[in-house]
Amino acid sequence: MRLVVATCTATYSGRLDAHLPQATRLLVVKADGSVLVHADGGSYKPLNWMSPPCTLTVSVPDDERAALGVQEVWTVQHAKSDDRLVVELFEVHHDSAHELGVDPGLVKDGVEAHLQQLLAEQITLLGPGHQLVRREYPTAIGPVDILARDPAGGTVAVEIKRRGDIDGVEQLTRYLELLNRDPLLAPVRGVFAAQEIRPQARVLATDRGIGCLVLDYAALRGVDDAGSRLF
Amino acid sequence: MRLVVATCTATYSGRLDAHLPQATRLLVVKADGSVLVHADGGSYKPLNWMSPPCTLTVSVPDDERAALGVQEVWTVQHAKSDDRLVVELFEVHHDSAHELGVDPGLVKDGVEAHLQQLLAEQITLLGPGHQLVRREYPTAIGPVDILARDPAGGTVAVEIKRRGDIDGVEQLTRYLELLNRDPLLAPVRGVFAAQEIRPQARVLATDRGIGCLVLDYAALRGVDDAGSRLF
DNA sequence: TGTTCAATGTCGCAA
DNA sequence: TTGCGACGTTGAACA
Missing domain, CATH: 3.40.1350.10 (Trna Endonuclease; Chain: A, domain 1)
Incomplete structure (x- = not known):
């Protein structure tokens, strides 16, 4: 799992189109390649995300984007559909990776x-x-x-x-x-x-x-x- | 926003009871006090969580828990209901805090x-x-x-x-x-x-x-x- | 504030 | 794989 705190934009296109203007957010990259974009509030639902199976590709911005201050572009492409999430990173405030292992899962009771x-x-x-x-x-x-x-x-x-x-x-x-x-x-x-x-x-x-x-x-x-x- | 990677258990009680055995997970504490417990896989839904409004209280474990290796206990209590999330931290692998500011929000199209x-x-x-x-x-x-x-x-x-x-x-x-x-x-x-x-x-x-x-x-x-x- | 309905719903089960 | 229903649903619009 990789944790990145960055000033970024995020654009999803697929079942609908959704765009996040530039702001500082938490980006979580899970071991399966899925990505979550979280703000510092709201509920557990991310502002934007890509569910597995998907692949994350990191690339350098084109000249136009670079001129606007984009340092890095993440393209998260869903493996089966044409759903796509594009994250433009302007400034990275934090970046760390962690080995978590497999989770034993949840035990429920009472519905x-x-x-x-x-x-x-x-x-x-x-x-x-x-x-x-x-x-x-x-x-x-x-x-x-x-x-x-x-x-x-x-x-x-x-x-x-x-x-x-x-x-x-x-x-x-x-x-x-x-x-x-x-x-x-x-x-x-x-x-x-x-x-x-x-x-x-x-x-x-x-x-x-x-x-x-x-x-x-x-x-x-x-x-x-x-x-x-x-x- | 506070990011903690820790070996922990998590127990929710409220509308149902749900328990997470000991494992290493990501804990996200948002500015409003809400908490997410994420594994390194699955979708955007956390394994366990507490939605705002709620308050996080950090305490030292009792002797019994301490003997089992618990370093710290987080109690996240919902403000209006009796929903409660208790996280026992055994080992903290990462702990960092970040200032994110208010998010301008999502623009959707095509609903x-x-x-x-x-x-x-x-x-x-x-x-x-x-x-x-x-x-x-x-x-x-x-x-x-x-x-x-x-x-x-x-x-x-x-x-x-x-x-x-x-x-x-x-x-x-x-x-x-x-x-x-x-x-x-x-x-x-x-x-x-x-x-x-x-x-x-x-x-x-x-x-x-x-x-x-x-x-x-x-x-x-x-x-x-x-x-x-x-x- | 409460009710209703959509959602990138997600998740789990069974046929 | 698809269908079906539950969900700690969440979220937004509206009365």
Whole structure:
């Protein structure tokens, strides 16, 4: 990994065109040739970048550029597309290289899969007397997150999202249409469960007779006695 | 901006829990206190990070950690939520600070808004005799990108995407359903316009009687005589 | 300030 | 390889 702090411009052309005027920025060149251009603020997203696979070529500026004070030109060309990032360096304030080695990678815990597991364990959140049929109930158009039976013998199909958006309601609607054709299951009622349900999604769901269930992750986890912590 | 290359672990807790085992990585501390943890590969997304507003606190490790070789502990606490990133530094290979100043920011060209503007100006790309009604035509479920009239007096609703995916066809379908209830507009025909239309999206659109229009950005721009070049 | 929607989205999984 | 959905999405425009 090479770290360069330099006064520079950067121009990307590819899926769109984007240009950075002259200013001092951090340039990170990773071992795979990818390049990040970072300002001293903003979030983790670089101002400009080139993703691997790509190759960095360093060249001397033409006369015109040199007359403007350009010391060096970096051309970062994507290997498969015609995406290209060109960095003009005017003044280099810092330049160092470092051997980092391969990273062992990230360990994660706690998203949609976990919500599904917790709701399956606490299926009576759907209402008293409900029973789990199975998680990931397979259908021709994809698996339904949770299938359950209500006390009246009807079926309940649950779609789980971390954030309940209109797309999720559409998805559940497609499942319900399909499931209700099966005489062994019908009538199938829908429940849209999420940590947060957007107003538009709630309106659409209600309009279609689909129930909404807001999941409190902390509460679900609190009830979950098995101390299934990863670290 | 402070650049540190160090052997470290990093643990995030907040919306999820994520842990990075000990390895050598780049730590970037920006002027606003935000922190990025980068490996020497992957894309522009850091392995772990903390977004502003947040504060970085450096402390000495407790005895237990110190016995394991931890030299220093960084605690990065988000200002508004309880998100937290803890970095344990075992060995510091590089440490430097740099004054970058404020960045003038990115100039972009060729995004969806621009495509919409160009198509509105060249509305006859929909066919001879078409006339623009308006851009961002408001409906109860959101604005339609472009509404136009065809020579026969029918209405055309256009959904524009940079990349035409199945979602965009679903969106346009919802608009069409709604617009066709309006006797002043009906019949309303749909056109799905994008720089690139995915095969599945095209199939779905065609199946629903929605037309597909591939937008050639360079050509649209070439016809645009106003020399509105950004750089 | 909150909501909505695009993004050079990126990332991971499965068919 | 492509499709599909989640993401600690981020970011910007708009109400």
